[in-house]
Amino acid sequence: MKKPSDQISHGHSRSIPRTFILATAGIAILGVCATVSLVAQDETTTPAEVPEELQAALVPLDNNWKQWSDEVGAEIAALYAADKGDTAALRQHVKTLNSRMAVVKQALADPAYRSIEAPLRNLYGQLGRRLSIIDAALDTLELTPEARTARLDSLGKSVTSALNALATQLKEIKNGESWLVYLNAPKIRASLKAGGPEAATVLADVGKRFATAEASDDATVRDFVSGGKFQSLKAAAENYVEYSANPNTTANADSTGDDLLALFQSLDAYEAQPDSGAAAKIREAHNRLRAGTIDGGARIEEALRANYFNFNVRVIASEPFVNKFVAEARQENGPVRDFILGAQVSGSQVTATDVSFDFKPDPTRVRFNIKLAGRINSNTQGVTDQATIYTHGTHYFWANKPVLFDGDLFYTENADIAVNANNRTVGASTNFSNIPILGGIADNIAVGEAQKRKGQSEAIARGRVSSRVIPRLNSETDARFIAANADMDEKVDKPLRELGLFPDAKSFRTTEDDVTIEARLMESGELGAGSPYAVSAPANGALIQLHETWINNSVDRLDLAGKTMNEDELKTLFETRLKKLLGDDFKFPEPKKGEDDYEEDESGPATLIFADQDPIRIQVSNNLLIIRIRAGIQREDDDDIPTQEITIEVKFTVEGDSIQIEREGGIRVVPVESPDSRLKQLGFASAMRGIFQRATPPRTVKRQRDVQFEDKQVPLNISNVEALDGWITIEVN
Template sequence: PDIELHPSDKAASFSLVLKGTSDSRTTAYKDPARIYGSSHSEFTARKRLEITANGLRALAAEVKVHETNNEILGADTDVGGLFAGMARNTAMKKARERIPDAEALAARRVRERVASRLNQEVDASVTSINRRLRQGPGAALEQHGLGPASLAAHSTSKELVVEASLLFANQLAAGSPPAALPKGARAVVQIHESAVNNAIDQLGLAGQTIEGAHVRERIAQALAPVFGTSVKLPDDPEQQAPEGSITFAARAPLRVRFVDGQIEVILHAASLQRGNLKTPAQVIRARYQPVLAENRVTLRRQGDVEIRAAEISPEVVSISLQGFAAARDAAIGAALRAPMDRVFRPQINSPKAFTITTELGNVVPLEVTALESRDGWLTLAVR
């Protein structure tokens, strides 16, 4: 079916549009005659759907029959002998006279049959989709305290827009996304860094101590409720797992920024331990450049992982110790460089093309056409 968008400021409104034909063979009994005929109808069916804060809502289907043609193919009667032919001709003549009424009846039956079938199938799919959203991503988000603070949807004749805000006490969230969207995309997802960071603050990383070998796994587990599905950070079999352990800071343990065409990941560690070396608070930063290749999407790290000591008030460190502090920080950075390189890999790859299966069982091929980071927004476009 095709999709037709409708302007609405209260919901994201669209219709599934199905064009088709209906052909049938008929036998009408009118004692003492039997009339044989055929009927052909062309129709357009529309099933309107709305995306609201409460989920997906289906309205009643509307079916318009553009044209119906009935044809009399023949007739039989119980009259025999010399009058058989006359009786048959009379029956066919009367049947042809009733063709307008028969076509109106056939059109009405097509409307009723198609509308009933469309309502039945789409309504069942809508019920299933809403149930899966509540029990799947919706339940996971609520379980981790990540239900959206607000959800709104609207539509124009060209696009559907669904906006969700994720914020909690003492948190800020962004307003509407930038107007400029990639052209030629079938769907565009825009995420503001505040939504990701607000969610991370709810996921229990603050103050946790995690073995280096499990840092990537733990971050992936923490991100899963944000996206409503499992998140896998690709492994490089040639790289060893990071050694030691990380204790995340009590505030802002992990931050993400979408700026200047890059994705910046900032890890605030209260301390890091590697063997006998235990470091004070560190800020670890990695910047990734999204790159679309022929068959994959790559996040390519820009330069080395940046490691520096957390800011210390000038009153705490005397002038005479500043040289020592700089040397100490350089030594710590050198010791942590290798394990942090294993946490923040130089390159992360993902397939550019993928498929999704609709509720009706249709497999839809999709391809990433844009991945842009700008002014706090990450924009992903597919077609």
């Protein structure tokens, strides 16, 4: 990517609201990024032109990779220059470049190439996405009528899969299976198995039943059917009905080739600059292909889902990392009062218990055991008419309480336990204990009798431990996760829905070692991410990966387009929204005099006039966070500054015990529309540059932060931050 050139400094001007800059940067580091070069807003890449960002991706590969890089560049140029009607030539170019990508993948797995990992990963993403789409386009052009049958079969399997997932969830809920009766589940299964037009008729009826439930006067019903599993079934049924009713699924439409070319050109434009206009064109081309191809756009959609409709938030947390928050050690002291083997038993005991999470493999849900490992030390005396027996007990127990989370609710299962009991008789006293010789003999006889009953007493001890631990573990855990379900709905799901930030797709899975959570924020007309290059989570830490589409789609929900807002209004907007997520106590800290980000400005804060489209866009490239703001400035004592595009590149450097956040290069300011006066534009640009320079001073933040989780302070350390190929990756341990 071409860096913006340094700009001439300027004189005093109004300051941009720091709340706005801080909030934008804060949202950005939570979810950014995607491309490599800035081009003009209305520029479109023609088929014969190699996109600038693809050329730039090859530049850093010098030295031993120079010849290889030149050869790849020549092959990419040949691909873009090839006759779009010559599918055989295009396939050969794709095949050759895919073999080059195999070399890159192999190098990325080799520690010897760690020094060029960043440019290799950037090239792997930039070129890999394009090759995937071209491959899918060529497959689409060569579809045969048999593809319709295969597509219907695939859509039917999607309906069955969604129905099975919903049925599994409903079995865990009291009277939940009545919903399967309402949705006519047996008839759905039977019609899909038989095939033919009846399946579409049955699934169309399912859509009507969903519509009735979603329009219910009962808010509980409406909320219930808005859950992920219900909506997945609804979407699968709608896709089946839509495809079945499409008259163009017996042959590709004449416009298919043009639509595929339009799609690819729009994707190139989006890769260059991910604005909403390019995203809308991609979705429009996709919709035309869904309506005009034999497979209903399935092959293209498969490639788009992998590269542009994928999850844009990903968190991988290791088991030790999660246990930093949830593991605890308990110790309880208490009296012992019992009646065992005809004896009144009394004394005291100390129970030490370690509680932790133990992940279990599940490809579609979060599954774990709440694991108890405990030891009970007891000192008791058992009193009968004949003797008092003194016993020291050391009992170990291991209990597991299975819990699973399906993305909507937590479910618990009954706990199980294993106990290793050990009673050791340490003495006895009888009515003869104080009589010389006879007393010792009597005491020894009492001890011997107690030893004979050791097996019985330990069996009883195991039963006592089980009967006390299991009910308590079940009741406490069940209550806790019932409360967690309510909290999740009230404190997480509801605010996210109100803010328009509730993910439209989620995925969960666990292994023995970690949990992976993925989500996507994407609506009609928007895009998601591609799959990030696989990076393992630290053994004792977590990995957070956030894509530019997450942040850009989130910013769009702020509804800033076309608005004129001053600092107080922006601050109120951000605080109001963040309070919904973080609680009513949230408030932006006030800047203090003397701090590096505070500067007196007698002229007061600026009032921003945001552009009607894409007022804020963020990109990530080559370890730079690129913030692009499209806005003008309202001035009381002068003409307003018309809409400018302000580009700020920010670099994150992890060093020592801190993270350095600073601008890379100068701030670029260009007019969105051609200015009436070039001289006037120079003044506008100089004023804008000064405003944003003062609003974005270098910052240093500590790598380690203490996070409050319930009643526990958990120290966290950010060990690495990188920004590559549209993804910000943050390592925490």
